[in-house]
Amino acid sequence: MFFMKDNTLPEYYEFFNSVKVISGYKALENIPYELSQLGAKKPIIITDKGIVKAGLIKHVIKSFQGTKITIGAVYDDTPVDSSNVVVDEIAEIYRQKGCDSIIAVGGGSAIDTAKGVNIVISEDSDDLLKLMGNNRLTKPMKPFVVIPTTAGTGSEVTMAAVIANPSKNVKMQFTSALMLPKLAVLDPRMTLSMPARITAATSMDALTHAVEAFIGPQKNPISDAFATAAIELIRDNIVDAVKHGGNADVRLAMANAALLAGLAFSNSMVGIVHAAAHATGGICHVPHGVANSILLPHGLDLYIRKSGEAKKALHLKQNIEKVLLPLAGPEQYMKVPARERAQGAVKAIRDLTANLNKICGLPVRLSQAGVIENSLPEIAQATINDGAIAFSPVEVSYEEALALIKAAF
Numbered sequence: 001m002f003f004m005k006d007n008t009l010p011e012y013y014e015f016f017n018s019v020k021v022i023s024g025y026k027a028l029e030n031i032p033y034e035l036s037q038l039g040a041k042k043p044i045i046i047t048d049k050g051i052v053k054a055g056l057i058k059h060v061i062k063s064f065q066g067t068k069i070t071i072g073a074v075y076d077d078t079p080v081d082s083s084n085v086v087v088d089e090i091a092e093i094y095r096q097k098g099c100d101s102i103i104a105v106g107g108g109s110a111i112d113t114a115k116g117v118n119i120v121i122s123e124d125s126d127d128l129l130k131l132m133g134n135n136r137l138t139k140p141m142k143p144f145v146v147i148p149t150t151a152g153t154g155s156e157v158t159m160a161a162v163i164a165n166p167s168k169n170v171k172m173q174f175t176s177a178l179m180l181p182k183l184a185v186l187d188p189r190m191t192l193s194m195p196a197r198i199t200a201a202t203s204m205d206a207l208t209h210a211v212e213a214f215i216g217p218q219k220n221p222i223s224d225a226f227a228t229a230a231i232e233l234i235r236d237n238i239v240d241a242v243k244h245g246g247n248a249d250v251r252l253a254m255a256n257a258a259l260l261a262g263l264a265f266s267n268s269m270v271g272i273v274h275a276a277a278h279a280t281g282g283i284c285h286v287p288h289g290v291a292n293s294i295l296l297p298h299g300l301d302l303y304i305r306k307s308g309e310a311k312k313a314l315h316l317k318q319n320i321e322k323v324l325l326p327l328a329g330p331e332q333y334m335k336v337p338a339r340e341r342a343q344g345a346v347k348a349i350r351d352l353t354a355n356l357n358k359i360c361g362l363p364v365r366l367s368q369a370g371v372i373e374n375s376l377p378e379i380a381q382a383t384i385n386d387g388a389i390a391f392s393p394v395e396v397s398y399e400e401a402l403a404l405i406k407a408a409f
Contacts (some may be wrong), residue, residue: 003226009220009221010219010220013218013220014267015017015222015223015267016177016267017157017159017180017263017266017267018177018180018183019156019157019180019182019183019184020034020182020183020184020196021157021183021184021186021259022034022185022186023183023185023186023252023255023256023259024186024187024252025187025188025189025248025252026187027185027186027187028059028063028147028185028187028189028190029063030070031049031060031063031064031103031145031147031183031185032067032068033062034145034183035065035069035101035143035145036068036069038101038143038145038160038182038183039100039143040069040100040142041068041069041097041100041101042069042070042071042072042097042099042100042101043069043071043072043088043097043100043102043103043104043143043145044071044072044073044074044075044093044094044097044099044101044102044117045057045060045071045073045074045103045104045105046075046078046090046103046104046105046106046110046113046114046117047074047075047076047078047104047105047106047110047303048076048077048078048079048080048106048109048110048363049076049077051106051110051149052076053077054149054191054193054395055268056119056149056189056190056193057074057076057105059187059189059190060103060105063136067117071096072094072097072098072099072100073091073093073094073099073190075093077108078106078110078113079109080109080287081109081164081171081281081285082109082110082112082113082116082163082164083163083164083165083166084116084128084129084163084164084172085166086113086157087113087117087119087120087128087163088120088126088127088128089117089118090113090117091120091121091156091305094117094121095115095121099214100142100143100146101142101143101144101145102114102117102142102143102145103119103144103145103146103147103270104144104145104146104147104181105147105149105190106147106148106149106150106308107148107149107150107152107153107202107391108150108152108153108155108162111146111148111153111155111156111161111162112144112162112163113156113163114144115144115155115174115179115201116128116163116174117162118141118144118179119131119137119141119161119174119179121142122139122140122141122142122178123137123138123139124139128163129165129172131174132172132173133173133174133175134173134175134176135175135176136174136176137176137178137179137308138178139178140178141178141179143182144181144182144183144379145181145182145183145184145185146183146184146185147182147185147190147218148184148186148190148191148255148258148259149190149191149194149200149253150191150194150198150199150258150291151191151194151199151202151203151206151241151255151257151258152201152202152203152204152205152206152258152289153202153205153206153253153258153262153288154206154209154258154259154260154261154262154263155262156181156184156185156186156259156262156267157175157180157181157184157259157262157263157266158180158199158262158265158266159175159176159177159178159179159180159266160173160174160179160195160266161173161179162174162278163397164282169280169282169283170282170382171278171281172336173203173387176363177252184259185254186252186255186259188248188249188251188252189248189357190307191251191254191255192245192246192248192251193389194245195245196242196243196245196359196360196387197361197362198209198289199241199242199245199254199360199361200238200242200293200356200359200362201287201290201293201362201397202258202289203234203238203241203242203254203257203258203289203297203387204238204289204290204292204293204296204352204356204362205258205288205289205292205293206230206234206254206258206261206262207230207231207234207261207268207296207349208240208273208274208277208292208296209230209258209261209262209264209265209270210226210227210230210231210234210257210260210261210264210265210294211227211231211273211296211300211323211349212217212265212269212270212271212273212274212299213226213227213261213264213265213267213268213269213270214227214228214231214264214268214319214322215271215303215316215319215320215323215393216265216268216269216270216271216391216392216393217267217391217393218267218268218391219268219319220267220268222267223263223264223265223267223268224264226260226263226264227259227260227261227265228263228325228326229257229260230257230258230260230264231323231326231327232326233253233254233256233260234254234257234261234399235327235328235329236253237253237254237257237324238254238352238356239355239356239359241253241254242356242359242360243359261295268312269388269391270298270300270388270391271299271303271387271388271389271393272303272383272388272392272393272396272401272404273292273295273296273299274292274329274386274388275383275384275386275387275388275389275396275401276291276295276299276383276386276401276404276408277295278382278383278386278388278406279290279315279379279380279381279382279383279385280295280366280371280379280405281388282382283375283378283379283382284366284369284370284371284372284375284379285370286366286369286371287369290362290363290369291366291369292364293353293356293362293363293364294353294363294364294366294408295366295404295408296349297346297349297353298404298407298408299348299402299404300342300345300346300349301346301407302392302394302396302400303316303320303393304317304320304342304343304346306394306400307320307394309394309395316393316394317342319399320341320342320345320346321338321341321342321344322341322344323345324336324341324342324344324345324348327345327348327349328344328348346402364406365408365409366408366409367409371409376402376405376406376409379405380388380398380402380404380405381398381399381401383401383404383405384396384397384398384401385409
């Protein structure tokens with residue numbers, strides 16, 4: 001395992017990411033060239049009605065004018081919680097239209113849906129359910145471009161996807177390095193119209209990715225560098241992004257923060273917060289960023305309480321203390337006594353979410369997000385059954401998961 005020997009370097013670690021990143025004010029215009037370099041001529045665009053209504057697809061389509069790339073199809077009916085049914089439907093369209101590549105335009109649902117489509121097409125399968133799990137894929141994926149329209153999921157650089165199975169009311173997880181997109185395109189034009197509350201929720205999603213990556217048992221110097229850079233960018237830009245969404249500089253900063261957080265957690269993984277957020281989303285349909293925002297301080301509280309209990313938790317409390325530095329900045333960090341810095345990190349997050357609640361109404365409790373009290377035991381059970389729990393730096397029992405959920409309720 002990846003235990004820290006001297007609080008400086010792990011005894012062993014791996015880091016991998018093969019995604020080419022294009023970031024800037026005219027990034028979209030480079031997509032046709034990049035696709036041509038991948039041998040692609042006829043992509044399918046996968047997006048949703050909200051993205052089309054906001055006029056964002058027009059920017060993407062315009063970038064292909066005067067090129068040899070032909071858009072084979074545009075699927076714009078991706079639901080908020082995509083499913084294996086939708087994936088199989090899009091895969092059939094891909095085949096019928098003779099497409100050879102995929103462009104995802106949107107947030108986590110559109111991107112994960114596109115990843116699912118790529119799995120089904122590349123593995124020549126008729127059913128996504130047959131391929132769920134970790135490292136089940138064996139064949140190279142089709143050329144895949146991701147254009148995020150939210151600054152939160154980091155899915156444009158991750159080797160994972162979460163897709164709902166409506167028949168069982170659960171969210172299925174897929175993980176494989178083969179799922180990594182070939183190209184991630186960050187263009188501020190694609191996030192300028194994002195509403196304030198969605199901006200806040202997706203930003204907190206990115207922050208949760210970075211924080212859990214920084215304190216997890218698979219953390220390493222490379223993931224730490226990406227995680228701390230992400231936290232600093234979020235610290236400096238999140239409030240402005242919520243208040244002044246039309247500021248392209250701030251939007252580009254937040255898009256980069258989400259990508260950096262994605263690079264971090266795709267290698268060092270996430271833990272109890274994401275496990276509980278997946279469960280809350282699957283059972284009560286709370287948006288993922290909202291759930292993470294609410295649950296993050298409670299997850300850190302649990303880790304602090306249990307930090308001395310297991311070898312896997314070696315240096316856990318110290319890592320949480322270190323989170324305060326990028327969260328608050330050097331000057332504020334030095335003002336907090338060393339023994340209080342772990343709780344200081346938790347307080348900094350609670351102060352941030354309270355501020356976002358005042359600015360845009362971002363929920364700070366599960367009850368405010370539509371969770372009903374009699375669902376809490378079911379959420380707790382789903383939490384300890386979630387795949388992310390395997391990467392928690394401490395063991396978490398059903399009773400502890402339930403106490404966490406109740407505290408957040």
